[in-house]
Amino acid sequence: MLPLKNEEKKVEYLELIYDLVFVYMAGRNNALLGHIEGGFVSLDAFLAYILCTLAIIQIWNFTTFYINMFGRNGVRDHVFLLITMYLMYFLGESTRSDWHAYQAQYHIAWALILINIGIQYVIELRNHRMDVWNRDIIKRMAMTLFVEAAIVLAASAVRPSLAPPIAFAAVILGIVMTSLGKRTGVSGMIDFSHLTERAMLYVVFTFGEMIVVISSYFIGDGSFSWSVIYFSLMGFLIVVGLFLSYEVIYDKLLDRDKEDNGLLYMLIHIFIIFGLNNITASLEFMREDEVAIRPKMVFLVASMVGYFAFLFALGRYAKVRCHINGAFMQKLWLMTLCFVMLMMVFMKVPRAHILLTVIYVWSVFVVFYRVGKKVAAEEAAECVGGADGDSPR
Numbered sequence: 001m002l003p004l005k006n007e008e009k010k011v012e013y014l015e016l017i018y019d020l021v022f023v024y025m026a027g028r029n030n031a032l033l034g035h036i037e038g039g040f041v042s043l044d045a046f047l048a049y050i051l052c053t054l055a056i057i058q059i060w061n062f063t064t065f066y067i068n069m070f071g072r073n074g075v076r077d078h079v080f081l082l083i084t085m086y087l088m089y090f091l092g093e094s095t096r097s098d099w100h101a102y103q104a105q106y107h108i109a110w111a112l113i114l115i116n117i118g119i120q121y122v123i124e125l126r127n128h129r130m131d132v133w134n135r136d137i138i139k140r141m142a143m144t145l146f147v148e149a150a151i152v153l154a155a156s157a158v159r160p161s162l163a164p165p166i167a168f169a170a171v172i173l174g175i176v177m178t179s180l181g182k183r184t185g186v187s188g189m190i191d192f193s194h195l196t197e198r199a200m201l202y203v204v205f206t207f208g209e210m211i212v213v214i215s216s217y218f219i220g221d222g223s224f225s226w227s228v229i230y231f232s233l234m235g236f237l238i239v240v241g242l243f244l245s246y247e248v249i250y251d252k253l254l255d256r257d258k259e260d261n262g263l264l265y266m267l268i269h270i271f272i273i274f275g276l277n278n279i280t281a282s283l284e285f286m287r288e289d290e291v292a293i294r295p296k297m298v299f300l301v302a303s304m305v306g307y308f309a310f311l312f313a314l315g316r317y318a319k320v321r322c323h324i325n326g327a328f329m330q331k332l333w334l335m336t337l338c339f340v341m342l343m344m345v346f347m348k349v350p351r352a353h354i355l356l357t358v359i360y361v362w363s364v365f366v367v368f369y370r371v372g373k374k375v376a377a378e379e380a381a382e383c384v385g386g387a388d389g390d391s392p393r
Contacts, residue, residue: 039292
């Protein structure tokens with residue numbers, strides 16, 4: 001049986017390069033929302049956007065779990081990672097407004113990526129001949145990847161109208177099978193600190209796409225414009241506030257030494273990243289006159305509430321000393337309810353929409369920031385107390 005690694009796994013350089021492909025994919029996915037019909041995105045385009053976004057986040061998840069559990073930063077790991085990166089470009093090229101015409105290419109590339117990751121698990125079996133726990137996890141993950149790949153391949157062979165439901169079923173099955181497989185695993189085999197860092201980096205890269213989108217808020221005709229200043233400032237403050245809220249949780253509140261198999265943590269991040277992608281799209285819609293005011297307001301509110309709902313869910317991974325309790329969560333949800341109600345009251349006032357969003361985002365940040373300061377103060381006091389206790393008398 002191979003010994004479990006006690007030292008913290010470091011994020012490797014190639015992992016960062018790998019994440020950049022997903023920045024490209026996020027841009028391609030958001031482009032699906034550019035087809036406006038009747039004042040909002042067509043249903044087919046929106047469903048394609050949801051499917052493609054969840055698919056690439058799941059691919060990232062599968063890769064990250066493998067590297068976290070069994071990656072050695074060797075030649076084999078690099079080769080398989082580069083193959084996945086190469087195939088991702090075929091996914092990106094197939095992600096377009098006429099997505100149905102390219103669905104065969106999309107699903108074949110997607111299935112090959114899953115098979116590529118699955119083969120890594122099969123090869124890894126030889127390193128765990130006497131390791132019952134790891135062999136069980138490896139077999140379950142390989143089966144999950146190959147079964148999902150088979151369903152995705154089936155989606156490539158049917159007519160375009162039937163492909164999306166089959167593809168959605170593949171994503172859901174992958175999540176369910178992964179969940180069932182992880183329950184039998186040993187939490188110690190997961191380097192939770194590495195997992196949290198990888199998730200954080202993906203979130204940061206997702207914010208990169210949002211930063212690019214709000215550049216349109218600064219576009220003017222070269223003359224002084226209060227409207228440009230107002231919307232650009234509000235858009236900038238929204239992005240900064242969203243990022244700082246996540247940063248406080250990751251840097252101040254998160255218990256990165258927690259013994260955990262990481263499954264729920266990564267599942268929460270799937271929807272955090274999905275929420276951020278939706279917020280990016282909603283901010284882009286806000287400056288589009290052809291998008292009706294009611295649907296883009298609803299989309300913005302749903303995106304914000306979805307993002308913060310899963311951000312709040314990270315409270316279960318907070319340090320024991322954190323003051324995250326029932327009263328704390330009630331305060332956050334009361335703020336969220338007030339935000340939703342005020343947005344409905346001022347539904348027809350775009351300037352109010354963006355201002356209320358800024359107030360809500362920064363209010364949540366302030367709440368998290370205050371808790372973070374208390375935790376930092378308690379940790380500093382413990383350090384001083386420990387130092388005094390160790391000093392000779």
